[in-house]
Amino acid sequence: SAVISQKPSRDICQRGTSLTIQCQVDSQVTMMFWYRQQPGQSLTLIATANQGSEATYESGFVIDKFPISRPNLTFSTLTVSNMSPEDSSIYLCSVYRGPYEQYFGPGTRLTVT
């Protein structure tokens, strides 16, 4: 398994501002992922982040809104830019460990007012 931490664990932000979420893994991993989970909903994949390459975004998510960095094999950041109340969600990172096997961080609960 992998131990994954996220910072911050929660935040309340004003609309129009940006928040950067950090994801730290205790071992080197090739593939990391960012998900969004809106209140009472299931998880939706935002993007796949491989070290050394540009993140790959899923339909409905764009780099200008959710820029991602992956500077090394144990760390990634997701920025939620120009936030609106619709961005209020839990944001989770995960790491790939095998087909259909991912380990998830605890999530960052974001509220936009």
Add this chain to the structure above:
Amino acid sequence: LAKTTQPISMDSYEGQEVNITCSHNNIATNDYITWYQQFPSQGPRFIIQGYKTKVTNEVASLFIPADRKSSTLSLPRVSLSDTAVYYCLVGPNTGFQKLVFGTGTRLLVSP
């Protein structure tokens, strides 16, 4: 990816066995069945994966009939701490596969 159907919610009491069934009628030959568990305020946790017959680990058992069009996650003697959302995912067990989460089954265990 095979479409999956699960009950939206289930209720149980402590000490009971809980069986959550997932339907996947269009499962492909090389698809595996994977279950995740998500506790409130936590990320999902991989709990079990199987291809056919029965798989058991320290958390749960997974029963898959011969036609593989459904599967059942069995939680023996549940406790309050088993209250969670359980997700069934179906897809090939080779290479990288994106996880596509459905609505899952919300299990509530009461005293």
